[in-house]
Amino acid sequence: MAENLKGCWVPCKSSWAALRRRCREQHVWCRALGVPRRNRSDFEVEYLCDYKRVRDEEFYLVKWQGYPSSSNTWEPRKNLRCRGLLKQLHQDLARVPGGPARPGPRGLPARAASYLVQKAQQRQALQRWERLLNSTRSHRGRIVVENEVDLHGPPRDFVYINEYKVGAGVNLVPVAAGCECGDCLAEAAGGCCPGASSNKFAYNEAGQVCVRAGLPIYECNSHCRCGADCPNRVVQRGIRYDLCIFRTSDGRGWGVRTLQRIRKNSFVMEYVGEIITSEEAERRGQVYDRQGATYLFDLDYVEDVYTVDAAHYGNISHFVNHSCDPNLQVYNVFIESLDERLPRIALFATRPIRAGEELTFDYNMRVDPVDAESTRMDSNFGLSGASCGSPRARRRIECKCGAAACRKFLF
Template identity: 90%
Template sequence: MAENLKGCWVPCKWPWAALQQLCRDQRLWCRALGVSRRSHGRFEVEYLCDYRRVRDEEFYLVKWCGYPSSSNTWEPRKNLHCRGLLKQLHQDLERVPGGPARPGPRGLPARATSYLVQKAKQRQALRRWERLLNNTRSHRGRIMVENEVDLHGPPSDFVYINEYKVGAGVNLVPVAVGCECGDCLANAVGGCCPGASSNKFAYNEAGQVCIRAGLPIYECNSRCRCGADCPNRVVQKGIRYDLCIFRTGDGRGWGVRTLQRIRKNSFVMEYVGEIITSEEAERRGQVYDRQGATYLFDLDYVEDVYTVDAAHYGNISHFVNHSCDPNLQVYNVFIESLDERLPRIALFATRPIRAGEELTFDYNMRVDPVDAESTRMDSNFALSGAPHSSPRARRRIECKCGAAVCRKFLF
C-alpha cells in the first residue's frame, strides 16, 4: 500500500484513520491514504466538519489530513488557507436536510454536522472512484464524477471495462481477412470492409456516420492493410469526449453529460458489458426483476441468441439514461468479428449536443423493419437503484425523461 513500505504488512481490517496514523508514526507515505511526504512537515486540512461564531469571529472544526477525527481542532478563520473548502462548507449548509443550518456559539445543530461529515466522506469516495475509472479507461476521453444531489456514493458492485467480457457459452470467432486499401475512404479496393459484406461505407471524411440507423457498420480490422489513422476506424478508437457521471435530481439515479460540444452524427460511446446467452439472460432477468433494475441489451441483429449484460461489468454507457427524445442513436458495428449474432453496439449523436447537456437514448428504440434490424433495449437501463422492473415482469414502467414528446411509459 505505502510506496516505501517494503517487506512490511499491516492488518487488512484496520480502520482508515489507524492506517493513516501508522504511516505517520513510521514516517511512511501513502498516496491512497492521503499521507504524503509533505504532510509529515505541515498540517493539511482534509475537510471542515463544524462551524461556529463567537461574537464577530468565525471558527471551523478541522479534520486534519492523515490524523484521526479525535485530533480535530477548532481553528479561527484567519488560520485557514483553503478557500475552496470554506466555500463548499457554506454551500452544503444551505442544503442540509430539514432546511439551511445556522451556527451558534457552540457550533451547528447535530443534523448539520452529521451531514457535513457524510458529504465530505462521500466526496472523497467519489474522487477515489473517479481516479479508478480514469486509471482503468483505455480511451482518450476523461471521466468526471459529481453528486451534489444526495449522499449516494460509488456503486459497490460495478467494474469498469473497455471491451466486451465474454461469458460462458459464447464463442467469438475472429475475423479471417482484411482489406488491401491504400486509402479506405478515397480509394477503397472492392468497397473496403463494408463492400466485402455488400454494405455501404459508413463514415464521411470527418468521421461522422452517414448511413441511416438500422444499417450495419463494418469497420477495418487488425488484418487490414490500413493503419490506425484509417477513416474507417471510428468506434474502435474509443470515447474521445470528456464526460461526467452525475447524480440526477429528479429520481432517475445516475446520468451522463458531456463536458464538450459534440457534432451531429459523431461517435460518442460504445455500449459495453458481459456477453451472455439468451438462456442466461432469461435467468438473470428474473433475478434483476426482483431487484428492481436490470441492464440487459439483446443482440438481435439477425437472431436473438446473445445479450449484453452491463449490470456489473460495463463502461460509462451503464449510466446513460433513457429519453423519448434522445440525442444518441444505436448502430450495430462489426470489427474483429463478423458473426452477425454478435455486433458491437455504438451510440452516435442524432443532433449537435451542447457542452453540459445530458446524453440519452431511447431504451425502447425501434427502427424500420425494412432495415432488417430490430436492436432494442430489453430492460430498464440506467435507473440505478430505482424501483423499476424490466418488461419481463409484464408491468408498465413510468417514464421520467421529461421530454415534450414523452410516451409516459418506458415499455
C-alpha cells in the same frame, strides 16, 4: 523457497490513517498515502465537520488528514488556508435537509453537523471512484463524477470494463481476413471491409456516420493493411469526449452528461457489458425484476441468441438514461468478429449536443424499415436501466424523461 511465495500477500494491520500519521512522525513522505514531500511535517485539513460563531469570530471543527476524528480541533478562520473547503461547507449548509441551519456558540445543530460529515465523506468516496475509473479506462475521454443532489456514493458491485466480457456458453469467432486498401476512404479495394459484406462505407472524412440507422457498420480490423488512423476505424478508437457521471435531481438515479460539444453523427460511446446467452438473460432478468433494476440489452440483429448484461460489468454507458426524445442513436458494428449474432453496440449523436447536456437514448428503440436491408437490424432492442425495471416483467414502466413527446411508459 522465495519463488514459491510469488503472488502471496498479507493484509497490513495498520489503518490508512495510522500509516499516514507514522509517515509524518518519521518525516517520511509517501505519495500513495497522501503525504507529499511539501507537507510531510505539516497538518493538512481533510474536511470541515462543524461551524460556530463566538461573538464576532468564526470557528471551524477540522478533521486533520491522517489523524482520527478524536484529534479534531476547533480552529479560528484566520488559521485556515483552505478556501475551497470553506466555500464548500457554506454551500452544503444551504442544502441541509430540513432547511438551512444557523451556527450557535457551541456549533451547528446535530442534523447539520452530521450532514456535513456525511457529505465530506461522500465526496472523498466519489473522488476515489473517479480516480479508479480513470485509471481503468483505455479511452482518451476522461470521466468526472459529481453528486450535488443526495448522499449516494459510488455504486456497489460495479466493475468498469472497456470491452465485452464473454460469459459462459458464448463463443466469439475472430475475423480471419482484412482489407488491402491503400486508402480505405478514397481508394477502397473491393469496397473495403464494408464492401466485402455487401454494405456501404459508414463514415465520411470527419469520422461522422453517414448511413441511416438500421444499417450495419463494418470497420477495418486487426488483419487489415491500413493503420490506426484509417477513417474506417472510429468505434474501435473508443470514447474521445470528456464525460460526467452525475446524480439526477428528478429521481432518475445516475446520468451522464458531456463536458464537450459533440457534433451531429459523431461516435460517442459503446454499450459494453457481459455477453450472455438468452437463456441466462431470462434467469438473471427474473432476479433483476425482483430487485427493480436491470441492464439487459438484447442482441437481435438476425436472431435473439445473446444479450449484453451491463449490471455488474460495464463502461460509462451503464449510467446513460432513457429518453423518448434522445440525442443518441444505436448502431450495430462489426470489427474483430463478423458473427451477426454478436454485434458491438455503438451510440452516435443524432444532433449537435451542447457541453453540459445530458446524454440519452431510447431504451425501447424502433427503426422504421425503409428498405429490405434495414428490416434486419435495430427492429427490437430490449434494454432497461436502473430506474426502469425489466421488459421481461411485462408490466408498464412509467417514463420520467420529461420530453415533450414522452410516451409516458417505457414498455
